Amino acid sequence: MFKRKIKKAAESQEADVETVKTENDSIFLGLPMYKSSRRSIRDPLKEEIIKLIKDIDLFKGMKDRELKKIYTEFHSREYKKNEYIFKEGSPCGALFIVRSGEISIQRTKTITDKSNRFNMKHYTEVYAKITEGGMFGEMAFLNEDTLRTTDAVCTEPAKTILLFPDSLSNFFKKEPAICQKFLKNVISIQGKSLKDTNHELLEAKLQNKKLIDYINSLQNESSPTIKSVDEIILQDSVTTDRG
Numbered sequence: 001m002f003k004r005k006i007k008k009a010a011e012s013q014e015a016d017v018e019t020v021k022t023e024n025d026s027i028f029l030g031l032p033m034y035k036s037s038r039r040s041i042r043d044p045l046k047e048e049i050i051k052l053i054k055d056i057d058l059f060k061g062m063k064d065r066e067l068k069k070i071y072t073e074f075h076s077r078e079y080k081k082n083e084y085i086f087k088e089g090s091p092c093g094a095l096f097i098v099r100s101g102e103i104s105i106q107r108t109k110t111i112t113d114k115s116n117r118f119n120m121k122h123y124t125e126v127y128a129k130i131t132e133g134g135m136f137g138e139m140a141f142l143n144e145d146t147l148r149t150t151d152a153v154c155t156e157p158a159k160t161i162l163l164f165p166d167s168l169s170n171f172f173k174k175e176p177a178i179c180q181k182f183l184k185n186v187i188s189i190q191g192k193s194l195k196d197t198n199h200e201l202l203e204a205k206l207q208n209k210k211l212i213d214y215i216n217s218l219q220n221e222s223s224p225t226i227k228s229v230d231e232i233i234l235q236d237s238v239t240t241d242r243g
Helices: 002-016 044-053 064-073 165-174 176-218 229-242
Strands: 019-021 027-029 075-079 084-086 095-112 120-130 151-163
Touching: 044 064, 044 095, 064 165, 064 176, 165 176
Parallel strands: none
Antiparallel strands: 019 027, 075 151, 084 151, 095 120, 095 151
């Protein structure tokens, strides 16, 4: 009788196990057959951005795993042709990296027409054209209170990624090693930029000196010798007033 009870219990247990048919018509029996599997979901945007920032000086020395972590702090923005990304005098809110398109870093200047003091002329001076892989606005990470000194305008439709100092500072608290590399790169970029600016200023001074020497060589002995570019501008202004 005892064996009969065991047999009935076994038959009852088998009856409780349902046969389940999946969408693929594959059949499995019972609950113990579950098996967990971990799959990596391909993110095309993530792969594109990681590949892009690898070659940018701002992320120099960072490993792939570090780039994947900092990727979470990126924000994506798209702009139309002739649209302003920011204007001169606006706060330095973010750093921009160009994914595609072209951005003109420029400044609008105003001059007075000498023939008519009330006629103001405007012209645009372009400092740089930023294309894929280029970045601008890194001053946002050095001093958030600094105002933009130029305009950033899309000369063609553009896609960008942004980094905001506020949100990134919280990320850096958790990742001090990445923070150290990032800030080191920012300082290096600014140092190079300053060095290039000093070189350009030196070249400009040398060119001005050559220009002054040439003008003085054309002057008659009775004419006063001009010593600086400012004197040329002043002399030209006085001549125009007399005319």
